[in-house]
Amino acid sequence: MSDDLDDADLNRYARQLILKGMDEAGQQKILKSKLLIVGAGGLGAPLLLYLAAAGLGDITIIDGDQIEPSNLNRQICFSDGDSGKPKASTAAAMAQKLNPRISINAIDAWLNEKNAPSLIKKNTIIADASDRPEMRDLINRLCHKNGKVMVFGGASRLEGQIATFRSGLDADAPCFACLFPDLTATSQLPRCSETGILGAITGIIGTAMALEILKQCLLPATPFGENLTSKLLLYDGTDNFMRVIRINKNRTCAVCGIGI
Numbered sequence: 001m002s003d004d005l006d007d008a009d010l011n012r013y014a015r016q017l018i019l020k021g022m023d024e025a026g027q028q029k030i031l032k033s034k035l036l037i038v039g040a041g042g043l044g045a046p047l048l049l050y051l052a053a054a055g056l057g058d059i060t061i062i063d064g065d066q067i068e069p070s071n072l073n074r075q076i077c078f079s080d081g082d083s084g085k086p087k088a089s090t091a092a093a094m095a096q097k098l099n100p101r102i103s104i105n106a107i108d109a110w111l112n113e114k115n116a117p118s119l120i121k122k123n124t125i126i127a128d129a130s131d132r133p134e135m136r137d138l139i140n141r142l143c144h145k146n147g148k149v150m151v152f153g154g155a156s157r158l159e160g161q162i163a164t165f166r167s168g169l170d171a172d173a174p175c176f177a178c179l180f181p182d183l184t185a186t187s188q189l190p191r192c193s194e195t196g197i198l199g200a201i202t203g204i205i206g207t208a209m210a211l212e213i214l215k216q217c218l219l220p221a222t223p224f225g226e227n228l229t230s231k232l233l234l235y236d237g238t239d240n241f242m243r244v245i246r247i248n249k250n251r252t253c254a255v256c257g258i259g260i
């Protein structure tokens with residue numbers, strides 16, 4: 001099979017192909033990438049749509065939840081009248097309509113200890129858009145063990161965070177548990193069902209996760225600049241504040257520690 005983009009791809013991706021530093025080889029890397037998105041909610045929706053639009057070639061989205069009217073202020077893959085439908089396959093159908101030239105798989109189930117190992121093994125980048133501490137812990141452990149990239153995102157109220165962990169690929173890199181050492185700490189991250197959330201905030205964080213994933217797909221090339229490996233991006237919509245801080249590796253981390 002030829003590695004050249006056909007005319008339809010050249011037209012579809014024309015505006016990103018002419019960006020400085022991007023070329024057909026870069027687009028091929030994006031097309032050949034394999035991504036697992038955990039969570040088809042407020043973060044998963046913009047993440048899925050922008051990456052489908054950008055041509056990320058093989059996307060699996062997993063979520064065991066059904067659509068409720070209270071989701072519609074932020075979960076932009078869904079429409080009025082979708083209540084009761086499964087989130088993952090409804091979101092996947094919308095993304096597939098946007099870009100029929102890529103492969104999108106939906107799993108209408110929760111990620112768990114049983115299905116996670118094979119799903120994580122067959123993808124290269126895992127996006128945690130789950131909003132669930134136990135799922136984050138599972139994704140982190142398996143990404144570390146299997147040498148996969150974990151792109152984490154979280155949002156509540158008018159705030160959000162993003163970070164990328166490559167501890168399974170680089171012994172000096174931290175994992176998610178280096179940042180939040182135990183499940184008690186991660187469960188202290190507020191959930192939007194308890195604290196409220198504005199859809200524009202999940203839009204900003206989910207879209208920034210999409211950009212970060214494109215940067216990870218293109219490595220070692222860096223046409224889109226600095227990525228968030230071993231860094232935490234913090235965003236606060238109340239004062240338009242955004243900053244990036246470095247995450248240190250915890251040498252005694254229960255997941256990725258290598259001893260003192």
Ligand SMILES: [Zn+2]
Pocket residue numbers: 167174175176177178179250253254255256257
């Ligand atoms: Zn760690």
